[in-house]
Amino acid sequence: MKRGRHLDQNKHLNVLDVHIVHVVHVVIPLPPVKGNLHYRLHRKKVFDWNLRHVFSKNIRFFRCFSTLLELAGLAAGLQFGVLSETIQDICRPRSWQHRSILRRNSSLNPFISFTFCLLQTRKKPVAARLPHFSPKQIANSMQVSESSVKRWCDRGVIPTVRTIGGHRRITLDGLQQFLRETGQTLVHPEAIGLPSLCQCRRTEIPGAKDPEQRSFRSALAEGDEQTCRAVLRARVAGGASRSEAAEDLIADAMHGLGEAWDCKEIDIYQERRACDICQRLMMEMRNEIGPVxxxxxxxxxxxxxxxxxxxxxxxxxxxxxxxxxxxxxxxxxxxxxxxxxxxxxxxxxxxxxxxxxxxxxxxxxxxxxxxxxxxxxxxxxxxxxxxxxxxxxxxxxxxxxxxxxxxxxxxxxxxxxxxxx
Ligand code: B12
The missing domain is CATH 3.40.50.280 (Cobalamin-binding domain)
Structure with missing residues (x-):
């Protein structure tokens, strides 16, 4: 069957809607029936995962079995909307046009064998997960070869889903996970319709001479509240009053962040987050003073x-x-x-x-x-x-x-x- 037709028949399915939870292979031997075997081979590839479905004429049995699986799946907290649809699709009369191999080749034992997947439908609407990208698109935006991207997909380095036709697709979530874990960046994010990210997001905020100021500045730009707190405490432990420590470290760092923001060296969220951290640190120090x-x-x-x-x-x-x-x-x-x-x-x-x-x-x-x-x-x-x-x-x-x-x-x-x- 041509892939185009196959996809068309299944157009109501989007491979991003489902993912394989479990593959079940069932072989049920049947009592040999001499002469007139009416077991038919359904050769249609429902998906490109090389699944073969061999059905008996007894569709009711199959439906019954699928219902059982559906129930089992539901009990396990899964959703199986797609499975039933697939079965209905298979069970259409035109799917039965092929004459059975079993009939032509009498050396085969009569059996019912079917392999199919338990498909879990995803709960989120499709639009929420879009966009998804082909390896070629990712390769273009990263300025690497398409074969490298495909290799990463196949090795599981980039989380990948497959289309109904078996093509690799990379979701935005998968792409972000990959970039985060490998430290790689998109050279041309606009090639895949994403806004360009600031590649030079700094965490080193230059300008301070004092080592404590330097480490406070970079911890603040990094959003590392623990380190900020530790440096501030060390300053107070070293003899500075709380307000002196705040002025030396917090005011200094905020001035540094303001300049870095002005020079587009940090993102605006870093400045906002820094404000929040400093507010908390000052409130902590205020509370340490105790009641007046x-x-x-x-x-x-x-x-x-x-x-x-x-x-x-x-x-x-x-x-x-x-x-x-x-x-x-x-x-x-x-x-x-x-x-x-x-x-x-x-x-x-x-x-x-x-x-x-x-x-x-x-x-x-x-x-x-x-x-x-x-x-x-x-x-x-x-x-x-x-x-x-x-x-x-x-x-x-x-x-x-x-x-x-x-x-x-x-x-x-x-x-x-x-x-x-
Ligand atoms: C955080 C921040 C903001 C935040 C503040 C959020 C918040 N929750 O507090 C918000 C988002 C409001 C903001 C907005 C803007 N900001 Co702003 N902001 C800053 C930043 C990075 C830090 C400010 C800060 O908290 N500093 C820490 C404090 C403790 O230091 P300080 O203000 O210097 O105070 C010291 C002294 O002045 C003195 N002092 C202060 N008050 C008092 C009072 C008394 C009685 C005494 C004795 C002493 C004293 O003691 C303090 C300690 O030494 C500064 C950078 C900078 N250089 O400060 C830019 C900065 C001030 N912002 C700037 C700009 C451009 C803006 C916006 C116009 C941006 C925009 N396009 O919208 C708006 C204007 C908003 C407005 N009209 O109010 C520019 C100003 C440039 C200029 N030439 O004027 C700066 C300098 C950044 C930069 N380098 O470009 N900003």
């Missing part, structure tokens, strides 16, 4: 409206708590009037403003000046952040404007309300 004393002076602060940066203000909170303030981080993207309200409600002695991004500097200046005027003489206003440059600074009203958390610690420690560790 009941009479500790209160400080409140955060980032202004349209500023979504969370790490700088969290770092300020950590630093102030470490020197004995009851520092309360109000978070990011907060209208400045809300700072005033929080200071009033909490009876705060210090308000900090961490400014990393400004959409409308003029509006910010007005709001900042209003906030400074409303806080009163007893409340210190500390301003800092990466966008506070000389020209902006000159238009703001504050008690102190610092470039770093270290400076803030020194100044806050000197304020009247500040208390010693």
């Amino acid at each position: 004393s009941a009479d500790a002076p209160v400080a409140v602060g955060g980032s202004p409206e349209d500023d979504h940066y969370q790490l700088p203000t969290a770092m300020v909170e950590l630093a102030l708590r470490e020197i004995g303030w009851n520092a309360i981080n109000l978070g990011s993207n907060l209208p400045l009037d809300s700072f005033r309200q929080a200071a009033h409600d909490q009876n705060a002695k210090l308000v900090w403003l961490s400014v990393s991004a400004l959409e409308d500097p003029a509006r910010f200046i007005v709001a900042e000046n209003r906030l400074a005027g409303s806080l009163g003489e007893q409340v210190s206003l500390f301003v800092g952040g990466r966008v506070i440059d000389e020209s902006l600074r000159s238009k703001l009203r504050y008690t102190a404007c610092c470039g770093s958390v270290r400076e803030l610690v020194q100044l806050a420690g000197m304020t009247q309300a500040g208390i010693r560790r």
Whole structure:
């Protein structure tokens, strides 16, 4: 039977829908019937897995057997929709057109023999697993020979499925597994309709001189939270305060990641993941400090409206708590009037403003000046952040404007309300 016709007959089957769970070969000897053997050989290749189906005339028996298998399969948690369809297909009258070999060759013992596969239908819809690729497509996108890809398929290095016609096909999952396990890359992912991946995704973030900073930077870019934590702890164990360690390692690494992101040397997800890790590490350190004393002076602060940066203000909170303030981080993207309200409600002695991004500097200046005027003489206003440059600074009203958390610690420690560790 020609393959084309064969595929056509089975067009309702997609080989990616099924996979062989088990091959069953059954030979049932029959009592010899002299003279008129009506056993017929069904020669149709249902699949190209060289299966031969020899049926007796008694189709009911076959159906019964398949039902039993189906039940057994269901009991084992498998699905057998395709098996029944295949059998129906086989059982069509036109499948019986071949005269039996048994009839022509009387030396053969009469038997019913059939080999078939238990086919497990996959549960996911086909579309979810597409696309799948031919070895030639993969070879083109990897810039290797097609025969190499076929060899990898046959050795199981690339997980491969077969079409009904027996051709090798590689699913996206299989391809990704292969690339992951072998460290190979697609030179031309676009050749198979995939977006190009950043081949030069860095985990070495250059720029730091200190070995601890270097290892923290690369662990952070790698997403290795354990190593980040260990390096941070080692810094604290070496005598740095928690906020100093955070500034030396976290701020430094985030600056490095920002530059690497700007140069397209890391992917954006690495930066987002790094932020998340740093948030957790700072929260851990904050919790290690423990509760502040009941009479500790209160400080409140955060980032202004349209500023979504969370790490700088969290770092300020950590630093102030470490020197004995009851520092309360109000978070990011907060209208400045809300700072005033929080200071009033909490009876705060210090308000900090961490400014990393400004959409409308003029509006910010007005709001900042209003906030400074409303806080009163007893409340210190500390301003800092990466966008506070000389020209902006000159238009703001504050008690102190610092470039770093270290400076803030020194100044806050000197304020009247500040208390010693
Ligand atoms: C993480 C990150 C983000 C994240 C933040 C997420 C989060 N959950 O926090 C998000 C996604 C919001 C983001 C967005 C954008 N980002 Co961004 N981002 C960064 C990155 C990589 C790290 C920021 C950070 O957390 N640093 C760590 C903190 C601790 O360091 P720090 O801010 O310098 O703070 C120190 C001091 O300033 C000081 N300090 C800070 N606050 C205060 C307060 C007081 C009172 C005191 C005393 C001191 C003080 O102490 C800190 C410790 O030393 C920086 C790179 C960098 N150089 O910082 C880019 C960076 C700031 N981003 C940049 C850009 C371009 C953007 C976007 C415009 C990108 C875009 N196209 O959308 C947007 C703008 C968003 C906006 N309008 O708010 C550029 C800015 C370039 C420029 N010339 O302005 C940078 C520099 C990256 C780069 N190299 O290109 N970003």
